[in-house]
Amino acid sequence: MNQEFLWYIPNTVEPGHRGDPTVEGWGTLDFSTGQAQLLEQHGWGGALLGTSWGRPDTFTVATALAARTTTFKPLIAIRPGYWQPAHFASAAATLDQLSEGRVLVNIVTGTDNLAAYGDGNDDPARRYDRTREFLQLIRRLWTGENVTFCGEHFRVEASTLAPRPYQAAAGRHPTLYFGGASAAAERVSATDADVQLFWGEPLDGVAERIDRLKALGGSLGREHAPLEFGLRITTVVRDTTEEAWQDAEEKVAKMAAEAGEARMHHQGRTPVGQQRLLDLAARGEVLDSCLYTTPGKYGGGGAATTWLVGSPTDVAEALKKYQDLGVTHFVLSDTPYRRELARVGDQLLPLLRRQAA
Numbered sequence: 001m002n003q004e005f006l007w008y009i010p011n012t013v014e015p016g017h018r019g020d021p022t023v024e025g026w027g028t029l030d031f032s033t034g035q036a037q038l039l040e041q042h043g044w045g046g047a048l049l050g051t052s053w054g055r056p057d058t059f060t061v062a063t064a065l066a067a068r069t070t071t072f073k074p075l076i077a078i079r080p081g082y083w084q085p086a087h088f089a090s091a092a093a094t095l096d097q098l099s100e101g102r103v104l105v106n107i108v109t110g111t112d113n114l115a116a117y118g119d120g121n122d123d124p125a126r127r128y129d130r131t132r133e134f135l136q137l138i139r140r141l142w143t144g145e146n147v148t149f150c151g152e153h154f155r156v157e158a159s160t161l162a163p164r165p166y167q168a169a170a171g172r173h174p175t176l177y178f179g180g181a182s183a184a185a186e187r188v189s190a191t192d193a194d195v196q197l198f199w200g201e202p203l204d205g206v207a208e209r210i211d212r213l214k215a216l217g218g219s220l221g222r223e224h225a226p227l228e229f230g231l232r233i234t235t236v237v238r239d240t241t242e243e244a245w246q247d248a249e250e251k252v253a254k255m256a257a258e259a260g261e262a263r264m265h266h267q268g269r270t271p272v273g274q275q276r277l278l279d280l281a282a283r284g285e286v287l288d289s290c291l292y293t294t295p296g297k298y299g300g301g302g303a304a305t306t307w308l309v310g311s312p313t314d315v316a317e318a319l320k321k322y323q324d325l326g327v328t329h330f331v332l333s334d335t336p337y338r339r340e341l342a343r344v345g346d347q348l349l350p351l352l353r354r355q356a357a
Contacts, residue, residue, distance in 0.1 A: 004073075005043075005044060005045050005330050005352060006046050006075055006330065007044050007345075009047045010050045011055050011061055012055050013026050014026060017335070019335050035047070037072075039072060040069055040071055042346055042349075043346070043350070045072075046075060046102070051078070051108060053117055054113070059076055059078065059095075061074075066095060072102065075105070080131050081127070084154070085137040085141070089141040092105060093141075093142060093165045093173075099166070101167060103165075104174060107176060109131045111127075124182070128188055130152075133152065139173070139224075147159045177194065177230065179196070179197040179273065180273060181273035186212065186213055189213060191221070191223075194224070194227070195230045196230065199302065200232075200291060200305065201276060202287045203325065205276065206229075206231070206322060213227055214226075228329060232331040233332060234307040235308045236308070236310075237311070237312055237334065237343060240311050248307060248309045252292075255295065255298040255299055274305070278305065281297055288318065289321075290308055291318070292308070293305075293306050303331070312351055315348055316352055319355075323352075328356075
């Protein structure tokens with residue numbers, strides 16, 4: 001099974017994302033493509049493009065990056081409530097064909113500023129049902145002809161894409177990544193995603209979820225290739241263990257000074273996956289070998305809630321344990337983004353590839 005090693009491009013026009021001190025260039029073509037070109041130079045397969053309303057459109061940015069690179073794979077985060085499935089299937093197939101198979105897709109179901117882009121569906125159960133239909137329909141459009149689909153949320157009649165995805169005749173299409181830890185989300189992953197993305201949970205939590213997703217796929221009658229698994233996490237990698245922990249603790253101290261303890265002050269509904277991460281701090285500051293849980297106390301969210309901290313060898317050994325569980329897709333990051341993509345690419349990726357081999 002192929003291993004995929006990706007970085008993260010925050011895809012924002014505002015400086016300061018997760019403490020990155022870079023002031024100029026955010027949101028410009030040269031800044032974004034410069035990151036993609038650096039990723040190619042330092043051994044990365046590509047990068048996840050962050051999304052939320054108020055950021056640059058991920059698909060437009062991905063198209064620009066693909067045009068200025070040769071091997072870079074954009075993992076394009078998109079929302080079913082923002083795109084219609086036939087429109088997205090056509091756009092993705094076109095870019096995939098033009099880039100010779102470099103398109104990856106991350107389907108995002110979690111809520112955003114829904115009213116800003118006209119999505120009135122804020123009921124979680126219905127949103128996941130809609131996501132399942134979205135995934136089913138784009139697969140059929142990528143792989144079939146004269147597609148007719150009549151679902152609760154989407155309908156098409158006698159629909160055929162032109163062009164089809166790159167090497168579609170051989171059964172290939174863009175890989176579909178999906179996240180979420182709720183029961184509804186896991187049912188979607190188990191039957192209709194290609195890759196389930198986890199945030200930085202301890203090994204026992206990831207192992208439990210892998211077992212559950214495999215069992216769900218069997219009981220629900222999964223019809224596709226076996227589900228694969230990915231990890232999206234912050235990696236604080238420095239030359240030595242001591243230097244890494246010093247930097248990590250200094251970052252958290254700055255977060256604490258700026259935000260105060262945020263763990264118990266989340267407003268509204270906290271997603272199941274995020275709550276799982278926040279709850280880890282009660283088990284200890286450091287879990288497994290080097291999983292740092294304290295950032296979540298001071299405003300770290302998503303992939304920044306927990307960090308793997310250490311020397312290249314420390315972090316490689318920690319990630320090897322996830323590989324042993326069956327995780328084959330890794331989306332890593334640290335700030336400053338440009339500096340750390342080079343450091344982690346040069347120091348950590350060779351160790352990960354050697355372990356995978």
